[in-house]
Amino acid sequence: MSHGTENMTSIRNYKTNGLTELPRVASDLLTALEHKIILFRGELGAGKTTLIKELLTQLGVTDDTSSPSYAIINNYKCRDSVIYHMDLYRLNDAQEAFALGLEDMLYSGNYCFIEWPELIIPYLSESYHLIDIIMIGHEERKVQLYSS
Ligand code: ATP
Ligand code: MG
Numbered sequence: 001m002s003h004g005t006e007n008m009t010s011i012r013n014y015k016t017n018g019l020t021e022l023p024r025v026a027s028d029l030l031t032a033l034e035h036k037i038i039l040f041r042g043e044l045g046a047g048k049t050t051l052i053k054e055l056l057t058q059l060g061v062t063d064d065t066s067s068p069s070y071a072i073i074n075n076y077k078c079r080d081s082v083i084y085h086m087d088l089y090r091l092n093d094a095q096e097a098f099a100l101g102l103e104d105m106l107y108s109g110n111y112c113f114i115e116w117p118e119l120i121i122p123y124l125s126e127s128y129h130l131i132d133i134i135m136i137g138h139e140e141r142k143v144q145l146y147s148s
Pocket of ligand 2: 048049067087115
């Protein structure tokens with residue numbers, strides 16, 4: 001799971017036991033973020049979407065984020081700007097992501113939260129963060145924040 005983080009700096013590390021600890025982690029993560037592009041890695045069900053939804057809430061998104069969404073790209077209104085949430089799980093290659101307008105989102109200066117980002121990592125030229133969520137037990141997670 002640490003693969004791809006060799007040239008990145010680990011800047012935060014959390015261990016959580018249950019969903020109730022997520023707001024604390026999200027608010028601390030927000031104080032640590034230096035870049036707008038944030039990649040979320042972790043196996044199926046690790047909690048990527050759950051953490052992103054908590055971050056959206058704390059960033060002031062008032063759109064309903066509670067319904068499960070199967071869209072590859074979601075836009076959320078946040079005060080005067082937009083936050084992009086992408087889930088690239090069902091894409092076959094990076095070209096499909098670029099065909100969906102990935103580049104415009106990455107360079108928009110708005111937050112881009114990206115699940116299953118592995119395909120596009122080699123094409124990123126902007127600075128970005130990586131968040132690894134590692135399942136330790138049913139309720140336990142390790143959350144690691146890296147900066148490029
Ligand atoms: P996918 O790869 O399918 O997109 P995901 O990583 O986005 O999965 P979520 O959909 O966020 O995973 O979470 C799946 C379930 O795991 C949630 O319904 C929730 O019950 C549980 N879960 C999520 N985050 C945590 C957490 N930090 N601690 C404990 N349980 C969690
Ligand atoms: Mg998800």
